[in-house]
Amino acid sequence: MIKLALFASAVLVAPVSSGAAPTYNQDIAPIxxxxxxxxxxPGEVAPFSLLTYQDAAKRAAMIAAVTKAHIMPPWKAEAGYGTFQHERRLTPEQIALIDAWAKAGAPEGNPKDKPAAPGFTEGWAGGEPSLVLKTGSGFNVPAQGNDRFRCFVLPLNLDKDTYIQTVEFRPGNRSVVHHGVIYVDETGAARRRAANSPDGSYPCFGGPGVAATGLIAGWAPGSITTPGDPQDSTPVKKGTDLVLQIHYHPSGKPETDISSVGVTFSNPPPTHGKTSVIMVNTSIDIAPGDSAYVSKSSLTLPRDVEISAIFPHAHWLCKDMKVDAFLPSGEITHLIWIKDWDFNWQGAYHYDKPVALPKGTRIDMTYTFDNSDKNIRNPSSPPARVQFGEQTTDEMAVAFFTAILPTPEDVAPFQRDMRLAMLDSLLASGDMSALSRLPGMNGRGRQVMQMFDKNGDGKLDEDERAALMNFLRMMMR
Ligand code: HEC
Structure with a gap:
């Protein structure tokens, strides 16, 4: 009976099968x-190949199960909450076809229906880079043990300010490289941190461990780099270093990795401005055992902006991430929803079309964490109090955005306004030390805070915060 019903639905959605069960050659191989x-x-991240009939047929039931459960292909972003490039999602029809094929005993079908083998770019997907940077002379990953997180400082050695069109990460040893994130450091802080290592690297977990200027690229297995639009290139200053963080996962035997980063500069300068924006909640404080701790923060955009990509980030305890934009018109634009966050599958999500967010738009970031012993990913046993920080046992609630602005000249004022908007957001969530971290405060953060804390209760309520922000805006003009 069940078989018949499934069969019927497969026929309904795929009339080409004209009554016969779906076959590998005609229906399944293309998917x-x-x-x-x-x-x-072979050579890729998954534990087995699915290129031939034999590969697929012996796993037909498992393939049907994982596709039905939406575990494969891995794609964390929920449908309907942002439309992204290279979405990996099967249609309900494709899932039904696979199911019907497995239930029919995984028939191979007619060899003449078999599609050509898929082709893959083996070289640089984003085009031949202007500069290729390598991670030292070989990083050793032992056979067993904990995952390693390493930051490699890659100096660009620029003799003048310039623009980067494309940054592409290419893992060296794919059996151990789990993901890579590339930050931009204009301050030299990462370089100083790596100074005593032979290969310009240092251990790091959550982020680069220094106040990096922004995030320029992220790679996880299956990521596809596109050449990028020269009109949207990222400005980089003379003296800038890239900081590449690699997450290594031991493979069972000792391995060595040399990964590469390809950088393509653009010339002439772009017409648009591009920069990366970080939204963060530093006030996370999760009691041990709390299985549904909610971190919520808001930020109001000080200028019109278009968002071309989002990179949500947290550590092991996070379960659910939602980022929504509330436009001044009353309209709501969902930026992303990840219902089953997995640190191992983090990456950048590029919008199909840039999302326009006018000045005054409020972005809400709502992340939920499970710090109970039921959470199999909990790094602490028994669970311990968890606060914001860079270590494996700390947590984060972060979203990086790639912002596109009308012209390159808009970048500096936008960054200045965003620093204040972010400060306002941090103060609102209770992080009073954020004021001291504002560039130019020179240790006077406490004094300024007291000046505006009219009722002297040690925090800034909404009116007091508004007065402080007006004052800072005036000062920074
Ligand atoms: C982005 C990379 C990626 C893509 C695309 C992908 N897989 Fe996987 N797959 C993996 C990895 C990695 C694993 C190993 C388990 C893990 O790490 O989650 C895996 C595991 C599996 C397993 C074993 C599950 C288990 O419980 O052992 C099956 C079956 C599977 N994939 C089928 C598929 C099918 C079918 C598709 C396409 C519809 C697909 N995968 C697409 C990366 C991928």
């Missing part, structure tokens, strides 16, 4: 080639 082979082929 596996386009949606699975990216990772399920």
């Amino acid at each position: 596996l080639n386009s949606q699975c082979a990216l990772c399920h082929r």
Whole structure:
């Protein structure tokens, strides 16, 4: 009976099968080639290949189960909450076809229906780079033990300010490289931190461990780099270093990795401005055992902006991440929703079309954490109090945005206004030390805070905060 019902639905959605069960050659191979082979082929991240009939047929039931449960292909962003490039999602029809095929005993079908083997770019997907930077002489990953997180400082050695069109990460040893994130450091802080190491690197977990200027690229298995639009290149100052953080996962035998970063500079300068914006809640404080701690923060955009990508970030305890934009018109634009956050599958999500957010838009970031012993990813056993920080046992609630502005000249004033908007958001969430961290405060943060804390209760309520922000805006003109 069940078989018949499924059969009927498969026929309904795929009339080409004209009554026969779906076959590998005609129906299934095209799906596996386009949606699975990216990772399920020799030398890639997945544990087995799915390129041939034999590969697929012996796992037919498992393939049907993981596709039905939406575990494969891995794609964390919920449908309907942002439309992204290279979305990895099967249609209900494709899932039904796979199911019907597995239930029919995984028939191979007619060899003449078999599609051509999928092709993959083996070189740089984003085009031949102007500069290739490598991570030293080989980083050793032992056979067993904890995952390693390493930051490699990659000096650009620029003799003048310039623009970067594309940054592409290429893992060296794919059996151990789990993901890579590339930050931009204009301050030299990362370089100083790596000064005593032979290969210009240092251990780091959550982020680069220094106040990096921004995030320029993220790579996880299956990520696809596109050449980028020269009109949207990122300005970088002379003296800037890239900081590449790699997450290594031991493979069972000792391995060595040399990964590369390809950088393509653009010339002439872009017409648009581009910068990365970070939204963060530093006031996280999760009691041990709390299985549904909610971190909520808001930020109001000081200028019109277009968002081309979002990179949500937290550590092991986070379960659910939601970022929504409330436009002044009353309209709500969902920026992303990840219902089952997994630190191992973090990455950048590029919008299909840039999302326009006018001045006055409020962005709400709502992240939920599970600090109970039921959370199998909890790094502490028994659970311990968890606060904001960079270590494995700390937590984060962060969203990086790639912002596109009308012209390159808009970047500096936008960054200045955003620093204040972010400060306002941090003060609102209770982080009073944020004021002292504002560049130019020179240790007077406490004094300024007391000046505006009219009722002397040690925090800034809404009116007091508004007065402080007006004052700072005036000062920074
Ligand atoms: C972005 C990379 C990627 C893509 C795309 C992908 N997989 Fe996987 N797959 C993995 C990895 C990695 C694993 C190993 C388990 C893990 O780490 O989550 C895996 C595991 C599996 C498993 C074993 C699950 C288990 O419980 O052992 C099956 C079956 C599977 N994939 C099927 C598929 C199918 C079918 C598709 C396409 C519809 C697909 N995968 C697409 C990366 C991918």
